[in-house]
Amino acid sequence: MLGGSLPAATLATVLAAGGARVTVIDAAQPPPFPPGEMGVHAAGLFRVLAERYKAPELARLATVKDIHTHVTRTVGAEHCHSFVYHREGRPQDPAELLQVCPPKGAPPEPHFHRPDIDAYLLRCARERGADVRRGGKVSGAAAGPDGAAVRLSDGTEVRARYLVDASGPDSPLVSALGLRQEPAPFATASRTLAAHMTGVRPFADAVADRAAAYRPALPWHRGSMHHLTDGAYLAVLPLGNHPDSTGGLFSVALTLDARRFPPREGPGRTPEEEFRAFVARFPTLVDQFAYAAAEGPWLATERNQYAASRTVGDRWCLIGDAAGYVDPFISRGLGLTLEAVNALARRLLDAVRDGDFSTERFAEVGELTRDQLAANDELAAMVHASLCDPALVRAVLFVLEAGFRFGGFPLLAAWSELRSTGGDAALRALETVPHRGHVFAGHEGYHRLFTAAGATCAAVAAGELDARTASERIFRSVREAEFVPAAFKLDDPAARSLRITPVTLLRLALWSVTGAPKDIAPLVRAGIKSVLKGG
Structure with missing residues (x-):
């Protein structure tokens, strides 16, 4: 298996828990800001995976309390989702916002600090017996009727009965098989600037001079904030908004319409300078980010969208960000990736038991991935058009x-x-x-x-x-x-x-x-x- 982030590590954990021999090759360092930190939908899938594949350690990622107790203190609690519209050069109008609150008393969904979550999952895979090899650079990958092989830059060759590539946008298998579609077959065209930040002021403080005009159903800091404007949205996820938190870290991601705001050619502004220039257009955001500072490097994409022409073949499969990506809105892609992990895992475990790794057995996973990407594109395109x-x-x-x-x-x-x-008949039915x-x-x-x-x-x-x-x-x-x-x-x-x-x-x-x-x-x-x- 190629990749060491959430999808690869989750799949490796459930396969190893089911008795399969698994080798994980984490060919590169994780990105500074892995996409997908909002745990809505993903949390429920971790519960399902834990129960279905007898891997209870995955259930620890389903609640804020369990993540805090077993994994990391850097976790956010999603008690509400707030969507706030901004107009350039004007203070935010309190009539142009919407807060969505789940049932009173329902446990909050988690916001994942992905560096900690991905590292935990990789440990889970290793503790289940997976052979985890980190730092090796993949120089080639191939698969065919007799199995699969991965070559590393030091000359080592790793052979397997089946190859899953969950490595990300720079997938070695996509490169080796020439699968990247150019241009990407999506209506959405967006790009993102993202970082983990400290010093983000509470939104309530940024509008304190007009507090009586706001009065949210729940305090803003109890969940995510999505600042919306013509051509862009800015997601701010707290990663420490619960009583036992030890820090004030935020996941901050600005996603722009790439057609209207294309990246600069050649040397120009840094991602942080571009982010600051955007924030400066909106007085309320200026107040909220006046003292914010990035913790670690920025991520900047030229375009978020990409896809492979096929995601399943003879003894190989692409999942997660290796198969394609659309847009980070509400981290929709994270839950969809776990759906694909869920569908692929049972087929691989069946194949290990009966020796049948035929392409037909995995064809439905490829169709599922195709449908997921298309659906996410429809959602993202609609959201961007509405802004x-x-x-x-x-x-x-x-x-x-x-x-x-x-x-x-x-x-x-x-x-x-x-x-x-x-x-698991009901779970199987959901796949089709x-x-x-x-x-x-x-x-x-x-x-x-x-x-x-x-x-x-x-x-x-x-x-x-x-x-x-x-x-x-x-x-x-x-x-x-x-x-x-x-x-x-x-x-x-x-x-x-x-x-x-x-x-x-x-x-x-x-x-x-x-x-x-x-x-x-x-x-x-x-x-x-x-x-x-x-x-």
Whole structure:
């Protein structure tokens, strides 16, 4: 296996736990800022992987408390998601923000400090018996009917029955097989400047002179903040916002529309200088980042998007960032990568047992990866197109919220079945549902809502529709969707907070019996049941 970061180390851990002999070649140093530090969706998948493959050490990454106790003190707690719109040269307008809060009392999802998390997972793989070789530079890789081979720069050759490349954008296998697609087959075109920073002021302090106009449902510092503006978004994730934290580290990532803000040719501003120049355009952000300083090097991409033409072949497979990448919005790619790990692991363990490593056995993993990348591209393209107008952004966030509120239920129900019966039939079924990779996979009604919203935003980006008309159209679609219950309160375009309360859950349970569509009522009931049982 090539790569030593989260996807490779997670897969190596579950394979070794299942009795497979695994060699991990970490050919390069990890990037200064690995993409994907928001643990929404990923945390639940770590629970599934731990239970399904009898690797309980992975479950330690599912909660803030367990990460703090067993892994690292540098972990963030996501009690809320805040989206704040900014206009150049003006203080932030409190009417142009939205805070989304999970159910009261629900444990927060973690924000991962990836250097610590990746190192922990690599230790887990080693402790399970994987042969972890770090620092070796890969000079060649090949695979065929008789197996796979990796050559290192010191002349060493490592042979295996199957090769998984999870190394990242500079994949040796992609290079050896000439798989990189040029140009990348995505509608999204973005680039990112990112670093871990200290000294980021609380947002509440930056708007303290107008505190009465804000009054969030939950304090801003209790979760992520996404600062949005025309052509860009800035994600700020606290990595120490819980009582037992020992530091004030933040994950900070500025993602720009690469077509409107292309990287400079030749020598020019450093990533930090470009970041500072961006922040200087927005008075409220100037206050928040006045004393912020990077801890370690900056990451700067020229374009985030890339892809391989194939991700599965004869005795080889690409997963994670080796297969392709779209955009860092809400770390969506991290959870999708773990879905691919989950699907690939069981097939590899079956292959180890029966000796059948045929390409056909792994074809579904390749199709899953293709669908995930396409879905993430649709989501990112819609978000970027909406950034031109705060009302349009809010409409898109309502569409996403409608999906997220349902989208986790299938995995939760499948995990509950796995724990109670030991059977993984429900998990296998999730690998083949329609519209894989979307925030609410498998549901036709949501897919139609999402697709229509994406087309509406694309029309705005093409100059064929004005943003206000587009936002009204999308809000109306959300209100009229029969699968969106009134209990969600997604019918008020002016709402500044969306919060799930115990009353919301009670009304949702009643709706699932009296008014929910037949294709969604059982899913809702199963999801609520799992939550009440401690899922």
